[in-house]
Amino acid sequence: MVRRELTVVANRLPVRRKGDEWISSPGGLVTALKPVLKDSGSWVGWSGDSEHYEPFIHDGISVIPVHLDQRDLDEHYAGFSNATLWPLYHHAVREPVFDAQWWDRHVDVNRRMAEAAASTAPKDSLVWVHDYHLQLVPSELRRLRPDLRIGFFLHIPFPPHELFQRLPRRRELIDGLLGSDVVGFQTDGDADNFRRAAHAAGRSGPTDLVATDGRIVVVDAFPISIDVAASQDLAEDPATHARAARIRADLGNPDVVFLGVDRLDYTKGIDVRLEAFGQLLESGALGRSDVVFVQIAVPSRETVEDYREARERVEQLVGQLNGTYGRIGHPVVHYVHRELPFDVLVSMYQMGDVMVVTPFADGMNLVAKEFVVSRDNDEGVLVLSEFAGAASELDDVAILVNPYDPEAMTSALARAATLSLEDRVARMSRARTTVVANDVHDWSAGFLNRLKGETTLRELK
Numbered sequence: 001m002v003r004r005e006l007t008v009v010a011n012r013l014p015v016r017r018k019g020d021e022w023i024s025s026p027g028g029l030v031t032a033l034k035p036v037l038k039d040s041g042s043w044v045g046w047s048g049d050s051e052h053y054e055p056f057i058h059d060g061i062s063v064i065p066v067h068l069d070q071r072d073l074d075e076h077y078a079g080f081s082n083a084t085l086w087p088l089y090h091h092a093v094r095e096p097v098f099d100a101q102w103w104d105r106h107v108d109v110n111r112r113m114a115e116a117a118a119s120t121a122p123k124d125s126l127v128w129v130h131d132y133h134l135q136l137v138p139s140e141l142r143r144l145r146p147d148l149r150i151g152f153f154l155h156i157p158f159p160p161h162e163l164f165q166r167l168p169r170r171r172e173l174i175d176g177l178l179g180s181d182v183v184g185f186q187t188d189g190d191a192d193n194f195r196r197a198a199h200a201a202g203r204s205g206p207t208d209l210v211a212t213d214g215r216i217v218v219v220d221a222f223p224i225s226i227d228v229a230a231s232q233d234l235a236e237d238p239a240t241h242a243r244a245a246r247i248r249a250d251l252g253n254p255d256v257v258f259l260g261v262d263r264l265d266y267t268k269g270i271d272v273r274l275e276a277f278g279q280l281l282e283s284g285a286l287g288r289s290d291v292v293f294v295q296i297a298v299p300s301r302e303t304v305e306d307y308r309e310a311r312e313r314v315e316q317l318v319g320q321l322n323g324t325y326g327r328i329g330h331p332v333v334h335y336v337h338r339e340l341p342f343d344v345l346v347s348m349y350q351m352g353d354v355m356v357v358t359p360f361a362d363g364m365n366l367v368a369k370e371f372v373v374s375r376d377n378d379e380g381v382l383v384l385s386e387f388a389g390a391a392s393e394l395d396d397v398a399i400l401v402n403p404y405d406p407e408a409m410t411s412a413l414a415r416a417a418t419l420s421l422e423d424r425v426a427r428m429s430r431a432r433t434t435v436v437a438n439d440v441h442d443w444s445a446g447f448l449n450r451l452k453g454e455t456t457l458r459e460l461k
């Protein structure tokens with residue numbers, strides 16, 4: 001009998017320190033899992049803080065902080081996770097760096113996370129491990145606690161086999177993941193890539209994956225989504241609309257507002273979209289219209305060199321475009337480099353005309369989905385990279401672009417800005433139906449139901 005208690009293992013805890021207190025961290029994962037964890041669940045992860053690592057209860061959830069010291073942060077987090085795995089898994093948008101010393105720390109942190117989960121999970125309960133930092137946790141946890149049902153979800157893409165092969169420790173990672181009962185990905189393409197990698201490592205069975213000890217491992221796509229009700233409640237609030245109108249007035253009520261909202265990450269294609277915007281201004285395709293670009297970027301991973309360079313590049317482009325096309329008191333790019341409260345983001349989504357989401361590779365991209373449900377007037381247009389996971393759900397409603405094709409990017413921006421009202425409304429209302437039909441609660445319930453189910457070999461045939 002599988003018990004329903006759940007332990008989540010993730011890089012970060014669902015809470016963070018503010019002064020002397022722990023406060024909830026915002027984010028889709030926390031929102032999705034809180035109802036499932038309340039009163040009987042635990043969350044294991046790094047506290048983001050070097051002083052506090054005693055377990056405590058917060059909002060009915062047992063919080064188990066795992067202490068990471070500076071070397072763990074340098075070698076496991078900034079090093080192996082964010083300078084090796086992140087670029088490799090995002091199709092080598094930057095050159096992945098491999099350092100054997102980082103690997104040792106990475107193994108060590110994964111082992112400590114597994115031990116913390118092993119010592120807290122009740123007998124026969126469920127453990128759900130999240131993301132690329134912790135791919136070795138499932139096998140280590142299974143070794144320590146064979147009674148548990150273990151699930152793993154990868155939030156970022158899983159790379160094609162030819163790229164994955166470059167990784168010196170790829171077999172260890174495959175075996176780590178195959179310690180799970182269910183391995184979940186954002187899209188069918190990611191799940192296929194993983195099946196191929198596991199097959200090439202000699203771990204694959206006839207119908208689905210069978211780990212070396214004869215267990216069955218379910219490998220499937222579970223596309224993540226957003227908390228639709230939370231976005232809709234804010235979208236319907238008159239205060240959100242009033243703020244949107246104020247922001248637009250502050251911009252000088254331009255004819256067209258392009259909008260970008262991202263973590264400042266080199267995978268998000270912020271630079272190529274600004275370059276395309278520059279080309280659009282240069283071409284004069286929009287005639288005499290008054291056009292601006294608003295780019296909101298959350299600071300991210302600033303200890304990693306490639307991220308510092310990405311920020312410099314973006315800021316240089318903002319300066320260049322304003323220098324060339326702006327007038328005194330009328331910049332063409334408005335750039336904000338900080339985190340904004342979610343209600344302000346929803347106002348941003350409402351005041352923009354064209355949402356520009358152009359990653360080179362992205363697991364899903366929640367910004368695209370947040371934009372869709374924040375528009376209650378159905379008038380926005382979404383320009384979306386073919387390489388975002390969200391494109392597999394929104395391909396017939398967004399204007400799809402290849403971020404590697406500068407001319408196509410420029411014409412996609414021009415087309416989006418001039419789409420007829422009828423076309424805009426038709427696309428957005430279909431997009432809303434799609435996003436509303438699979439919200440983040442459906443996602444977590446879908447995954448956990450698969451994890452609870454005993455899959456037999458007979459079912460697989």
Ligand code: ADQ
Nearest residue numbers: 155224261262296297298338339340362363364365366367
């Ligand atoms: P991220 O790479 O962080 O997530 P994304 O899915 O777009 O990318 O989520 C970003 C979140 O940050 C959104 O919820 C957005 O509202 C918020 N945000 C963005 N800019 C902000 C700002 N300036 N201030 C405050 N909040 C801001 C990873 C993967 C994605 C995958 C998610 C979930 O890279 O592909 O969709 O996990 O699985």
